[in-house]
Amino acid sequence: MSRVPGGRAESARYPFSAVVGMDDLKLALLINAVSPGVGGVLVRGEKGTAKSTIVRALAGLLPPVAVVPGCRFSCAPDVPDPACPDGPHRGDEGKGRAARLVELPVGASEDRLTGSLDIERALTEGVKAFEPGLLAAAHRGVLYVDEVNLLHDHLVDLLLDAAAMGESYVEREGVSVRHAARFLLVGTMNPEEGELRPQLLDRFGLTVEVAATRDPAERAEVVRRRLRFEDGPAGFAAGWAGEEAALAERIAAARDRLPGVELTDAALRQITAVCASFEVDGLRADLVTARAAIALAAWHGRAAVTSDDVRTAARLALPHRRRRDPFDAPGLDRQKLDEVLDEHGEYGDDEPEPEPPSGDDSGGPDGDGPDGPDGPDEPGGGPGGGMSGDAQQDGSEPSEPSVESGTGRASETEPATADAAYKPRLFTVPGIGTGAPGRRSKARSPYGRVSGARPGARGLHLTATLRAAAPHQSARGRSGVGLVVTSADLRESIRDGREGNLVLFVVDASGSMAARKRMRAVKGAVLSLLLDAYQRRDKVGLITFRGTGAELALPPTSSVEAGARRLDRLPTGGRTPLSAGLMRAAEVLRVERLRDPARRPLVVVVTDGRATHGPDPSAAAGLLAGRLGSGASVLVDCESGPVRLGLAGALGVRLGAETVRLDQLAADALAGVVRNARRNAA
Known part of the structure; x- marks a missing residue:
């Protein structure tokens, strides 16, 4: 695994295979490692559940990539990007390197993400050159966004657009550039700190909910392994080298099998039936589920997609797409999923379904089916219809406790229900603030519309800087193409946005x-x-x-x-x-x-x-x-x-x-x- 320049160096990463539990998260990441076209993974979960650890560990399992030497956009030597800004590349020999893990900080600017005009060359050489951003650095690697729900909306839009199209378009400051940007996108978030908009949730291919295990034995093993890693990272990683190598080889083999996996008509009918039954918006869910099912079949060494592949793919691709309202928590009815898959089975219209096995349908000799002794409890969590340990045993209604009110004794009833939610009209705080970027009150923001310039060096306003320096060139003895600029000429943009x-x-x-x-x-x-x-x-x-x-x-x-x-x-x-x-x-x-x-x-x-x-x-x-x-x-x-x-x-x-x-x-x-x-x- 390699990192972009300036990234945090580690003597040894925590091994992917050493992470205890979290099977769904591991599988979702491996699906995307096999087929990056699935669209990435959004990891939702409470703090302290090793979300970041397992994502960073994945990059070390990806196969090495061959790149054109000196190309800042990681072009492949056999099929270089014809529009690469560093091209054209003809007959260049490839040089192998490890897949990169690029981390996008929450406070990153748009320039840092997409790239921008190379200010240094523009001012010193007078040429218009493009300085690549993190999207270019992540090409053919992993782009990781921790706390993606805290990332500014316009950055999330740019990020997901590039991930969906596999390209990044930059049109700014007189620069017009297009370059390839195909990467495995992984975002992590803690829902307690705020949600992503449903439109943005839909752009992530798969989603996984993670939580710390409640099994004391598993928790003990997690602590034991982590302490061993901290005592000797290199030695701990060496102990898992065999398992890591086997995983890496399996990913490479699955990538080779991927083009040959068949998505049968029966499997496709199941996918579309499931997406229609769960009433997801648009057709992105169908495409993502199909790609994930194909990747699963390749991962398991199968030549064609099966019902099990469709079931697992739907379980990972649909929960976050079923949110109709921000108050709705992501989720998927597993029983309904099984029913739809059974109804639209793996058999064509001309093929008879096999007869069910003879005998009792109750699930066992004692009749312990899904709703037997080990099945779900009655509503409320117990045989008493939901009453707790203090429930009424004589069938009478529980009494209402009395509390003291301002004018005497009053009965405290159930908490009041809320009136129906409505869409409030927009209101704003007067004046111009400087608060966190948002969409309500007027503010000076680093992400708003440019309305002017002022002395300063943060968020450089190139045109205003050049205009300030231009009158002084003769006095400064300018010669040649370069422009003589001093710190007094620097101007920063004034942006009107919202807070x-x-x-x-x-x-x-x-x-x-x-x-x-x-x-x-x-x-x-x-x-x-x-x-x-x-x-x-x-x-x-x-x-x-x-x-x-x-x-x-x-x-x-x-x-x-x-x-x-x-x-x-x-x-x-x-x-x-x-x-x-x-x-x-x-x-x-x-x-x-x-x-x-x-x-x-x-x-x-x-x-x-x-x-x-x-x-x-x-x-x-x-x-x-x-x-x-x-x-x-x-x-x-x-x-x-x-x-x-x-x-x-x-x-x-x-x-x-x-x-x-x-x-x-x-x-x-x-x-x-x-x-x-x-x-x-x-």
Whole structure:
């Protein structure tokens, strides 16, 4: 295995075959090693599951590649790219080297990924030359993106376009270049840190969910092997050299068999039937499943694709393509998959299916079929219909616990359900920020539209730099083609882009039906904003206060799955500790400002202004207003009835917030209120 210049060197890599378990991940990577046309692998899983270790280990198993000496684009000497910028290559002898592993950092720029004008040669020699990027370096190797869900969207688009087409097109700064870019793409991500858009998920060929084993014996073996590796990497790797060599030979043999594998009409019918039955969008799933099934057959040494190949390929290629909504978790119904495969079996229309074996269909002499003693439990996880250890034994309904509300005793019922999610109107924080790149408020961003230039050397603005240097050439004694440039001439681009914001809800979750109505509306609003935040790269958080304190029910997050789960379980009932809720919001803003000082907040407080527990909320409101900084706030007045005390309005003044009535919290009204508040704060 080799790395691009500047990459992290290792004396020895952890062997691929030494990784314990994770069979699906290993198989998905090997499928792509056999057939890179499958489209890569997206590895989803919790932290600390060796995702990066196994991906880096794969590159060492790939067969060596022959390249044209001196070609920066790794052209093959037998079939060189006719459009190679370093070409033409005619009759050049090849030179062998190991397949490269190229790592794309999350903070990489577009220039680093695709390549750009060679600034040094342009300024010193006055020529227009192309400097290749990481896509060129990864050609015929592995391109690895750790935390791909944190990569900026425009970079993900460029990356996946190149992976799908096998070519990279660069049109920028007067440079027009096309070069081959065929690589094995592997991305890893932790879903807790945010999801990829469904459109981007679809561009990955296969996906695998990984989790740490819960088997103590396997965990012990993982620790044992890792400690041995750390004590002596070279010796540990040498101990697995035999297994690694065998895997490498098997990959090479499978690549040789791949062109001869037959995709029969029966197997193709199964593939298309499965994709149609699971209602995946488009035809990319059919193509990926077919390619993966062919690669599987080649890997197992078969001459034709079988039902088992189709089943395994569909299990890896379809789960992430079934997401209809960002709140949906990827998954595949295995039973339905088997049913579809059985219905569209490996037999043509003119071939009779074999008779099933005679005898009992129950699965065994004792009738232990799929739903027998070892089959799935009853709904709820036990024979009692889902009741836990404290379930009612006499068949009566469980009693509802009582909690203390602000006006007496009230019954705490199930957590309030959310109103239907909707698409909120776009609202923005006033002014121009410098926060994390997103799709909402105006900001100075390294990824936006160029609107000007200023002195500096970050993100060089070539035209402005040359314009600044041009008047001084005679005074600097310029001679020849080169341009004399000093540091004072350097200009950097000013880019107008968009940033993501933090939308923090502070909600009264105390008892009474009114609170339940508020919670339904607010849950619907938060879910809607969370969906919108998923698309616009915002963060959304939720604080509730009830009883004697406040709870951070939804920590600031971009993970729609985590947000939906937390909101679904959100309880209501108890007294109203308003001051505690405001203080908790101020603390959340303080912590978030330390983590991400450039991200501007919007705080939405939902309350009637009454405080039935704790100190007067005025001091807490003043503290929260001070923590807002350049952000904005909205107070939704939930007071009802013929007699109104106006407490929420006074609290809104203390917060410096726009105060609105609860009935304005509805879908369109809420977005309008927030937008007006931000406009007034400008």
